[in-house]
Amino acid sequence: MSLPSLHIYLAAPRGFCAGVDRAIKIVEMALEKWGKPVYVRHEIVHNKYVVDQLREKGAIFVEELSQCPDDRPVIFSAHGVPKAVPKAAEARNMVFVDATCPLVSKVHIEAERHHAAGLQMVMIGHAGHPETIGTMGQLPKGEVLLVETPEDVTGLSVRDPQKLAYVTQTTLSIDDTADIVTTLKDRFPNIVGPHKEDICYATTNRQIAVKEIAPKVDALLVVGAPNSSNSKRLVEVASKAGCGYAQLIQRAEEIDWRALQGIAAVGITAGASAPDVLINEVTDAFSKHYDVNIETVETAQENVNFKVPRVLRAPA
Numbered sequence: 001m002s003l004p005s006l007h008i009y010l011a012a013p014r015g016f017c018a019g020v021d022r023a024i025k026i027v028e029m030a031l032e033k034w035g036k037p038v039y040v041r042h043e044i045v046h047n048k049y050v051v052d053q054l055r056e057k058g059a060i061f062v063e064e065l066s067q068c069p070d071d072r073p074v075i076f077s078a079h080g081v082p083k084a085v086p087k088a089a090e091a092r093n094m095v096f097v098d099a100t101c102p103l104v105s106k107v108h109i110e111a112e113r114h115h116a117a118g119l120q121m122v123m124i125g126h127a128g129h130p131e132t133i134g135t136m137g138q139l140p141k142g143e144v145l146l147v148e149t150p151e152d153v154t155g156l157s158v159r160d161p162q163k164l165a166y167v168t169q170t171t172l173s174i175d176d177t178a179d180i181v182t183t184l185k186d187r188f189p190n191i192v193g194p195h196k197e198d199i200c201y202a203t204t205n206r207q208i209a210v211k212e213i214a215p216k217v218d219a220l221l222v223v224g225a226p227n228s229s230n231s232k233r234l235v236e237v238a239s240k241a242g243c244g245y246a247q248l249i250q251r252a253e254e255i256d257w258r259a260l261q262g263i264a265a266v267g268i269t270a271g272a273s274a275p276d277v278l279i280n281e282v283t284d285a286f287s288k289h290y291d292v293n294i295e296t297v298e299t300a301q302e303n304v305n306f307k308v309p310r311v312l313r314a315p316a
Contacts, residue, residue, distance in 0.1 A: 017202030019101030082137020125169035224271030231271030
């Protein structure tokens with residue numbers, strides 16, 4: 001019996017970004033340098049498959065520094081940590097490596113610079129997300145005010161409306177953030193913004209690719225983790241761009257085949273912390289149900305590469 005035909009639009013760029021690639025390398029190089037176990041505070045990146053692979057190699061994942069012994073190296077995740085965490089590690093004479101994405105570090109530096117200039121910070125981000133916690137934790141309590149929606153801006157109580165600056169979480173929706181920034185500028189005309197957009201290149205590029213594909217397909221699948229902010233934003237972007245069905249899946253086994261019955265075209269992309277092996281797993285699953293024709297839709301090329309910390313490049 002012949003299989004029904006299906007056109008797959010494969011987004012490019014998709015999957016790993018330079019910051020994620022660097023963070024994973026940091027854990028692998030730490031294991032090579034110091035042996036196992038190496039402790040990692042919080043998931044190094046938001047992807048269960050990646051975390052499980054590193055765990056098999058000897059990484060132990062914990063949520064707090066207090067769960068780490070003094071005599072083993074600890075790595076801070078790509079999302080960044082509050083200043084209090086490395087200070088606590090230093091106080092315990094621990095060996096630690098900061099795997100914070102350089103683009104997140106850039107936001108931290110911005111916040112500190114504005115604080116030094118006497119400005120109170122407004123952060124556009126998601127409450128409870130590790131990156132938001134890390135960025136807000138760069139400054140004393142009360143110096144960073146969190147907003148998640150334009151409505152939050154309306155109810156914002158600030159120290160001095162003339163002395164404000166804003167930063168954003170790097171993994172947000174470009175469009176949603178633009179609405180919040182517009183509201184901020186309407187209410188506080190003198191608010192200072194970042195020199196360069198805080199939303200990272202990888203988040204932006206993946207959203208643009210989804211916008212290109214969404215109107216062409218009956219469904220779009222995003223390979224990523226449920227706690228991955230940039231992956232969840234891709235689902236939202238697809239829906240807003242005209243795709244009738246958008247689903248976040250971690251593995252091919254989560255594909256809802258009943259929801260896809262009768263489709264002629266599907267889009268596939270992946271969040272910035274999803275490895276190629278999982279994307280290939282999904283396309284392979286479709287080839288068992290359909291006679292597939294795969295078309296790559298490339299909207300940008302990425303050639304970014306971040307160096308690992310010097311401590312890992314030096315001999316043990």
